[in-house]
Amino acid sequence: MYGTYWGQFEEIGKYNAELNVAERLWAAWYAWMQNDVLATGIMSFVMHELVYFGRSLPWIFIDTLGMFNRYKIQGNKIPSLREQWDCAKFVLLSHFTVELPQIWLFHPLAQFCGLSTSIPFPTLWTMAYQIAIFFVMEDTWHYFSHRALHWGPLYKAIHKIHHQYSAPFGLAAEYASPIEVMILGFGTIGCPIVWCAMTGELHILTMYIWIVLRLFQAIDAHSGYEFPWSLHHFLPFWAGADHHDLHHEKFIGNYSSSFRWWDYVLDTEYTPDALKRRRENKAKVSKAQ
Numbered sequence: 040m041y042g043t044y045w046g047q048f049e050e051i052g053k054y055n056a057e058l059n060v061a062e063r064l065w066a067a068w069y070a071w072m073q074n075d076v077l078a079t080g081i082m083s084f085v086m087h088e089l090v091y092f093g094r095s096l097p098w099i100f101i102d103t104l105g106m107f108n109r110y111k112i113q114g115n116k117i118p119s120l121r122e123q124w125d126c127a128k129f130v131l132l133s134h135f136t137v138e139l140p141q142i143w144l145f146h147p148l149a150q151f152c153g154l155s156t157s158i159p160f161p162t163l164w165t166m167a168y169q170i171a172i173f174f175v176m177e178d179t180w181h182y183f184s185h186r187a188l189h190w191g192p193l194y195k196a197i198h199k200i201h202h203q204y205s206a207p208f209g210l211a212a213e214y215a216s217p218i219e220v221m222i223l224g225f226g227t228i229g230c231p232i233v234w235c236a237m238t239g240e241l242h243i244l245t246m247y248i249w250i251v252l253r254l255f256q257a258i259d260a261h262s263g264y265e266f267p268w269s270l271h272h273f274l275p276f277w278a279g280a281d282h283h284d285l286h287h288e289k290f291i292g293n294y295s296s297s298f299r300w301w302d303y304v305l306d307t308e309y310t311p312d313a314l315k316r317r318r319e320n321k322a323k324v325s326k327a328q
Contacts, residue, residue: 044071062158079146094258098209110264112284116206126210137217152236156243166245180226181296207261207287
């Protein structure tokens with residue numbers, strides 16, 4: 040009985056009544072696997088695949104069925120099922136050949152830096168403030184590395200693949216060269232690891248929730264749809280699909296991932312308001328001269 044997963048779950052529950060159901064499920068998984076590297080590797084990869092393709096699926100239906108065409112930013116560029124399928128095959132191949140080996144090495148690296156996989160879980164407040172910090176750290180890394188990838192030689196050698204679709208769609212969020220996956224992926228994985236190495240305080244569950252939210256953000260930013268209920272209407276500093284869609288259409292500006300502030304501060308924002316502001320500033324300079 041104890042050799043099964045549910046046997047481990049029941050055994051842990053007998054002697055750890057203070058643990059909630061989620062914590063018991065978590066502890067039973069590691070106890071049943073009896074190999075932390077394998078347990079973390081399988082859980083991480085399965086989670087990533089389920090979230091990535093699960094979150095992309097609604098956008099596939101929306102594109103295919105034309106349910107919200109009036110909200111499509113580039114309304115004349117609806118991806119075909121063939122394009123979606125070709126993109127899915129490329130992304131899936133990248134996941135198995137590029138991301139899976141990195142995920143397998145994740146547990147040893149995380150443990151070396153002090154990341155916890157034990158129970159009980161951290162408090163909601165601890166997870167919330169750490170995830171907020173990760174969003175800021177990742178957005179900063181993404182802005183400067185993404186902007187660098189638009190430099191001529193780097194764009195041709197690395198980033199051009201991602202810009203194959205000038206009108207992005209959800210599945211295309213991770214449509215990129217292996218080198219780009221590693222460079223930009225460092226912001227998602229590396230920033231929390233750096234935080235953990237500096238503070239010694241991070242639980243892998245917090246890491247998982249952060250990755251899920253980051254995947255949602257990346258997929259939604261590539262969705263190609265601007266709704267009246269889109270998040271940036273309520274949080275003006277949030278980037279969103281309207282911000283990133285213009286980047287794909289024009290191939291310049293809007294380099295940030297989650298927020299708009301780096302593009303605003305460093306004058307790389309590409310929006311009608313930003314263009315108007317630049318023209319006005321240029322006119323003022325001309326008059327002053």
